[in-house]
Amino acid sequence: MLPVNGIEHCLKCSICHAACPVARANPNYPGPKILGPDRGRFMMNKSGKTVPEVEWCTNCQRCEVACPHGVETASLIRALKQEALHEKKHYWRDLLMGYPHILGQLGTAFSPIANFMLGSPIGRSMTAQMMALAPDSSLPAYAGRSFQSWHRGQGHTASSNKVVYFVGCFANYNRPEIGQALVALLKLLDIDVIVPKQVCCGVPLLSNGFRDRALKLMSYNVQNLLPYVKQGYSIICSCPSCGLALKKEYGRELGTSEAARVGAAVYDSSEYLDIYGQALEEHLSAQSWRLTYHQPCHSLAQGIGTPSLSLLRKIPGVQVSFVDGCCGQSGTYGLKEEKSGVSRQIGRQLIEAITDQKPDLVATDCGTCSLQLSRLSDLPVEHPLVLLEKAARGAAAGLGDRYRPAV
Amino acid sequence: MIEEVDVVVIGGGATGAGTLWDLALRGIDAVLIEQHEPGYGTSGRNHGCLHSGGRYLVKDPELALECYRENQILRQVAGAAIEDTGGLFAHIKSDEQDYVRRWVDNAHRIGLPVEEVSATEARNMEPILSSEVDRVFTVPDAAVDPFDLIYMNLQGAVQKGARFMTETRVKELLIRDGRVQGVLAEDIRTKEVHEFRCRAVINAAGPWVGIIASLAGISLELTYGKGSLLVHATRLAQRQINRLRSPSDGDVLMPGKTVCLFGTTDIHIDNPDDTVTWADEVKSLIEMERPIFPDLPEMRVLRTVTGVRPLYTPGAAGTAERDANRGHAVINHGARDGVGGFFTIMGGKLTTYRLMAEQVVDEVARELGVTVACKTAETPLAGLSIGNARNFLETKAICECEQVTEDDLLTAAIFLDKVRSGGIRRMTRLGLGPCQGTLCIWRGALYLYRKGLLTDQECLTFIEESLDERWKGNRGVLWGDQIRQAELERGIYRGIYGSEGD
Amino acid sequence: MRYDTVICGAGLAGITAALVSLSHGKSTAVVARGESSLYYMSGYLDLCGNGDNPWNAIDDLAHANPAHPFALSDAKEKSEALAFFVEQTSPGYPYAIPVDSRNHLVPTCTGGIRHTYLLPANAGADGLADRGRRVRAIGFTDYRDYSAQLMVDRLNKKGYSWTAAEVESGCSKVSQTSIDLASYLDDDYPALIDKLRPVVKDCDCLVFPAVLGFKKHRVIVEAIRDAFGTAVFEVPTLPPSLPGMRLSSALISRLRGLGGDLFWGFPATADNSAGDRCTGLIVDTPGRPRLIEGENYILATGGIAGGGALVERERIRERVFGLPVETYGTTDERFLFGEQGFARSGIRVDSDMRPIGPDGKIIYKNLFCAGRALAGYDPFTEYDGAGVAIVTGYQAALAAIRRWD
């Protein structure tokens, strides 16, 4: 085996360890240096054992961003997870949660039932027990109608400027408002939105060690996106995890030139809108919001800077502060019974930093981050797209609704 | 202080340690004296191949057979120090074709099990192999960890009542009436002198045998060849890989635990202490990697290692180095030079250390009138209780690269007669990983200090010596990741020490 | 978006430069592959030399070696740079300029003694200046990187009379680095204070390994001070260095607060297509490279350890612009801490901090260079690491602004 993911470049400086939110919160987690390059080196002589502790990695990739020497710690840990797959205690739960698009289809189709199971005290405790979820975990409620189904009902604009939207499960099944805001904002810029067939981006499976299954979803998406990419369309993601996966993980894991080509066409929604920042600015009406922006880890890991921050700062009258840190939710991680403690512990630190800023409202790009932040604080949390769209609409309504699990 | 003992063994290499074990098994009271720490000499500076004999098939079929036999024996008795990696002999298109035929013929002749695999299959097994490789054979090579091997022999011997002393150099042989009566040995730090009265002395001083012999006024016809190796930071091959050609420089890539070693060079030197790796040696090793392992030159190199081969060339001065006798010699100086009770065992291989020990102890036993036969071929050696955990999650690791735990350090410190950086390093692998001690030298020294095994001054000495020793291996490979590591190390230790120092 | 200033590297030099640029109202972006040497360094910010007077040491150095980066500025500029820097640290992790402009005398964890210039303001002033001070060094039995007793043993042989005590931290991490302990204390420092009660007596100053919290550092130090009425001083240990991390995070939030943009996590190379001008940095981000454009560029990618210089077998390469690197050949064969030529290798600049070639000609009109990337000095023998980074970072940014104006 030849060294992979920069194992050889590691200087053992533990910078990655210092950046790892889980290592700080969970005493049993050995951290990215040990599980990544150290362990990886032992795996090369086939004497390394699998380590059940890899389970604790949230795949936030902060370690990889922090490492100044190009070691791909998070990728190394994902590979270890895959090796330890069959020692997983909650194999079936993790597998099931790896298919949010299927859950989402069921959830939106039967939303009253689903929301009862997720929202009412009895339903929640039943679900939690069945699924080994934290008893107080608040699963996101399902929308009555998915974004895709809403979008099918919309006409297309006559514009010849078109982009492809990779919706992502959260915006599709739980918060269609995010996608709707994107469509509206792009419309202001005279850009039409195409929504091709798509399934979950594969991150939930991948970060739970089900690599082979994730690859299937990834290939499906590549097949459906590629024709548009060939025509020169950009692909927009409003979910940072989907965006990062399409940009980075697809090319690496699938190893095909098609995947790389798709990856090269992907934009985070704010990254894309920021290009038209000036044009957009003209449409934004003044608001009196006092905002704190939390950049999700997977947005940070795209290396795009903080485009949401620059966009939000363009809304006249708005005060925006920035907090650095991980919220600890990491997709379904924070929902899991055994992990929710650690997840909260991580989140609390961020919440403290946020409340120090005394905002009226928190903005963040990631659906599950917003779940965690609203669970742990009393603050309303919104996607920057939704806020921008509100500002563009001149919505006098003021604050965005607090995101609530369906009751 | 004067001590009485039957036999003094000089040199704590594999040969000396094996000799001590053999003596102990035969019930002969013995002490081993080592000038630095066991494994300091050639035994700690080699590839660590447990040769199947494949390498010597054409040139020296007898040696090949000897290696093969010992290989089989050691797998039984020293299994804990051996990893059955298996070996490949890979031929590249441009190398001599006819050599393959002669090699295979001789393998059949001595009964060495070789099997041809297709070049494609071989590249699947070992992706590091060049596509220029056209024929590949498997052989029963294995990897032996020389440090584990030496310390296992010492451990076994100590359990049977033998003793060993480290950092003690033999300075004088006491000779009266044509017989060795004892030795004087000096602590290399305190200069304290120990006198041993004994009935026989075994000179197993590796490349230094000539110096020991000269203490008895005896001259041995020795030349020295140094061989250097590159230690790569990760394990890039699973099996020992030999270039199938007439033995030459840069033939072997040898995996060992977490690293792999490529080498060697072979350069005539005049002084057995000359273990500096020259810059052009490193250059030429890199070039030698290319034809058979094209990706290897780009892989991180941790350090260089240089070992010295003593070549005993009675009456054959001037022969080309590699062709000089690679077998071993047992010399009874009573018969040869009129110094009774004095024996030299030299040359040979790591692989044949047990046989060498057996042969010299046979001679000594005869002289001492001991009739117990050698038992080392049947008596298994217990593994070291170090590094076997290989699970840093159970115990706190001091060295995370090589997963050396607190318990490992403690075990070594208790086993060794002196707690010094060299012995601790070789016995536990502390600081042998990619960071080359950047973090663990400090951690390890501190741990030993806190356990009361080092004083505050000794603790600092431990650190300084370790850093300087690591630097000696690093300075030849200052490029890429390793020089960044060195800069980090300089920064960290400057910060830890401060400048005023001590 | 086109920035006024684009800075490559987010270490002490790069961030200082960015803050200067922002404080002059310039739009500023910082591109960094990862965290910087601040994570490695003690947090004692050296100006120069290991003696009482850093200013004399600077003069000596610049005199002996006209190619030294310190030879590019006078004492006034240096003082301005340091004052500016210290001001920037004040909201997050304040540092202080010594009142007498002399070096502090501080202990190291082996009980060594060193001099340094800037210390965190809450560091309880000098660790070692007053030999009569009653100091109690506290260690943690379960922290493998530090022993209070060793430090005290050694220092007391040099005429101090410190005492040592160890308590169990209670942090039960499987791998326990400074940051594990600090995070633990962030969460649970009141427990530490309780553990300290029985061992803290007869002292004016408590010395700890530098693990007293990351996010909550200030609160923790105050709590200890309040509980025992003593000064509190931290001695650095192995990386990751908490003082360095605190400083880094304080400077970076300051930078964000001033509206600077940060592009983290990926290496940059330069787009040199326009001859004598740099036209952009190409950052190797996921999916596709990202072009970051600006008017002026500052190279602050550090040296060999920081990642700016790539040492190959036959040469040293500057990674971003491919600038010529001045190399010094000699290597001390025997000692790691000897004179190592590689440590002095780096980029040569003119008095405006613009990289120049062997012929003395400016390479890019709009490129400036600062920090460990510069040639002609070795922080580990001269004790001027932070000093050079801060002063040259300041100079480079001012030079860029001058050019722009």
Ligand SMILES: Cc1cc2nc3c(=O)[nH]c(=O)nc-3n(C[C@H](O)[C@H](O)[C@H](O)COP(=O)(O)OP(=O)(O)OC[C@H]3O[C@@H](n4cnc5c(N)ncnc54)[C@H](O)[C@@H]3O)c2cc1C
């Ligand atoms: C580059 C290289 C690669 C090799 N690769 C292999 C291989 O892969 N497989 C293999 O089987 N063989 C290999 N060999 C050969 C093998 O390493 C040696 O034959 C073997 O290690 C010799 O062991 P030894 O105990 O005889 O000598 P040494 O290991 O040198 O031991 C001699 C000891 O005597 C001590 N000593 C010296 N003088 C005094 C004194 N005055 N007082 C006290 N102590 C003293 C020394 O400090 C030393 O520790 C290789 C050799 C070289 C040079």
Ligand SMILES: Cc1cc2nc3c(=O)[nH]c(=O)nc-3n(C[C@H](O)[C@H](O)[C@H](O)COP(=O)(O)OP(=O)(O)OC[C@H]3O[C@@H](n4cnc5c(N)ncnc54)[C@H](O)[C@@H]3O)c2cc1C
């Ligand atoms: C272990 C150690 C201990 C030290 N201790 C002390 C001390 O106690 N006191 C003291 O005063 N000094 C100390 N120093 C020296 C001092 O820390 C450094 O000289 C100084 O911090 C260098 O700052 P810099 O900004 O020039 O470079 P660095 O801090 O090295 O920063 C370089 C930055 O550039 C980025 N980068 C590199 N390559 C690229 C690329 N291609 N693209 C994008 N970004 C890139 C890096 O990720 C990093 O962010 C120490 C240094 C080390 C290494």
Ligand code: SF4
């Ligand atoms: S992976 Fe990177 S950050 Fe982590 S220890 Fe290794 S070099 Fe340092």
Ligand code: SF4
């Ligand atoms: S991906 Fe996140 S949780 Fe996993 S090791 Fe890296 S920093 Fe820690």
